[in-house]
Amino acid sequence: MQRSRIKKLIEWKEKETRKPLLIDGARQTGKTYLLQSLFGEQFDNVLRIDFLESPEMADAFSGSLTPEDILSNIELLTNETFNPTTDLLILDEIGECQRAVTSLKYFAEKAPEMYIAASGSNIGLLNSFPVGKVEQHNLRPLTFYEFLLASGEAALIKAFETEANSAPAHTKLFDKLTDYYFTGGMPEAVSTWFELKNKSILDRVEAVENIHANLISGYLRDFGKYSGKVDAGLIESVFRNAPSQLASVIDESVKRFKFKGVHERKSRYGDFESAITWLDKCRLILKNYPTEGTPRSPLAAYQKENKVKLFLFDVGLLNHMLAIGYKEIKQQGFEYKGYIAENFVQQEFAAQGIDPTFSWGDARAEIEFIATDDQGQIIPIEVKSGKRTRAKSLQSYITKCQPNKTIKLTGTQGSTALEKENIVLPLYYAQYAVSHHLKSSR
Template sequence: MLYRKIESLIEAHLQSGSKKILLIDGARQVGKTYIIRYVGERLFENFIEINMVEDSLGDRLFANTKTVEDFYLQVSMLAGSKMKDKENTLIFLDEIQAYPHLLTLLKFLSQDNRFTYIASGSLLGVTLSQTTSIPMGSIRKVRMFPLDFEEFLYANGMNEIAISSMRKKFERLEALDESMHNKMMDLFRKYLLVGGLPDAINSYLSEKNIQSVREIQSEIHDYYAADASKYDEENKLKIRRIYDLIPSNMENKKKRVVAQNIENKKGKTFQNYSDEFEYLISAGIALNVQAISNPVFPLIESSGKNLLKLYLNDVGILTGILYGNNIRAILDDEKSINLGSVYETVVASELIAHGYKLFYYDNRSKGEVDYLIDDYGSLSAVPIEVKSGKDYTVHSALNTFVQNEDYHIKKAFVVSNEREISSKGKITYIPIYYVMFFHAGSDGEKLQF
């Protein structure tokens, strides 16, 4: 079984006695159902799982369920013998987005407090935004992502002692020895190929066959593209077009979305597609990075909507699109191949999975910095520059950025393939894999590095 960090969160919530219902959100195929089932069956004597998509395509028992009493009646038809009491009965509502009215019903199930509940679904961000009565005080919504790099290390046999030791070195800004660095870079490059989707990782671990991995990634990419247009008939072609453009946008110098390219119509602006962007982001299949021209803490106050970067939620899908079955382009670190977009995708997915809201610096005269994150400890922004080649010390825009006294920058990071850790002024150079130890903290208020 693949180790998932969210397991401890689910277990702690279910054992806390909280009346709030845990709602696990996330894109398809990130492992929501599996991990909830694993924890639920282990903790509860009576585990009842109901897949609402299957119900909507079959008996439709829950299609018109609006009251707690009606809900219990329908559940009893499926698993009446397992409906005991709150302490030993967990009811898992999977794919709850199939019936948006059940999201409203969660409030009343929580108040009734007869059983323990947990729910999950894809496109929940979209569904909740379209739900007239959101049960905000009755649910705890947590987003689940594909496996991050640390979880990938566990999947490949690295133990907690080794990872804890690396974390301590990172905290002290110490480099790994050369043999360990080489091992980490080898695993990092394999992560670029395999990504973090559980099916792709399990296929890689069992078969070591890149073609099998690519087939899984391609299938899931197609699922995502279908999901992107399934729930919005009016705008589905524009949503699909924006999603399909993400890889090619990543290969452009600026990497940001160009509104006029979406439908190849001059005069179109970001405002014309704001709903479509929000749809892709809420669905969890696209990761957004917003532009900042005045990087003053907190960054959200000066973010702009008109300049936006979108990344795929899984780096394995991206490398499959860009390089197909040719693994040498990544494993051999080919000089002719620019992995900038691939490295940026990994950093985006790591930081978002670890609790950060992402921004980038864009200034017409002063250049661009890849990422900005908030540091609540120093009440300042922290710039991060991502380098995939040998010229990792060349970053004129970052140099100008950290020297601007109006921005009050205390520290900055450049991540690259380089093993050695060094500092020059406010800029610290660290190996790319150390990004796995950047965490916003459970309360989102303390930057840990």
């Protein structure tokens, strides 16, 4: 299974000196696989210790935190040798050992030539963190492009990479997109889906649904284990309500997360702030902030924490939590519910580094996303899940805000490459809305 993030890790390796690498991300997004199986191929040897599986390894960090002493202790505890000039050291689930987290500062200052990588699912919850002493990356679930790579279908991958704009390419890519809506991007679900491609569709669907169920159960257990001073029940209430609120208005957008009725005797943002922050730090939700009026850069100036829309971090888990099955997803095809398309676009944008996102609305219109391009211009991005692309809200935005460029992500084939102002892209090319039309330097 290929991950696009590997390119950044190889760039890190090729530097003359480097800060320790830190891979953050929700549990089960493939952090260990990325470091050990994919990135590990770049090294003569990989020495990995997992503080969750082997808590006794914390003893290696109990005394001196100089790199030489730590490596000596690790060699003694593992009975393995480590060559600092050629080998990669992986400190997995580093959040389980605060002293190991602190040691990253000393690796950065005293041994910048070494290859030290760490990963964890609760990095955002740490009490102390070596700010400025690590190169941090957030690993999201697989994007749609990575999902295609996992399929091994060379012709379809080529069509995506070349942004093919033909009827056959559109039919095939949209069909794969609805498969992705079902499986989502969690590595175990994706790998199982394609490993069982010669089995019946019922077997494939059941296997992925079981994986989704186990993942959700695992996250719910984590709430109690890692919630700390935050009410675990409150975290669960917000987590469960994010999908149901997105789905509460069929084929229309929900403007923001509503707090009333989410948890007993709590109805204001202040009651839920700690739980929302916890879920955000653990990468289990994605935030979108609604704006009004004529937006200008920086969009963060319009951000109001008590008015926020919450998406789930994975569209496959979103559908599972809503009990939407594969058959229903495929039957609705091009007319699939708008909130699923929105959640998908939110994921693709987050994977491209746009997090949080922003939206726009007035009394009668709403634009699902607005974003700033490299020139500081605000670009409206409307999401239409079906073939009907008439966009009254977008026209309203154009009248009020007069943007230089507009983008629509739809269930259609899209406009030609010659169109530079009113761009229409098929939903499956959502990542190109960022890389080609917002980040011109990429």
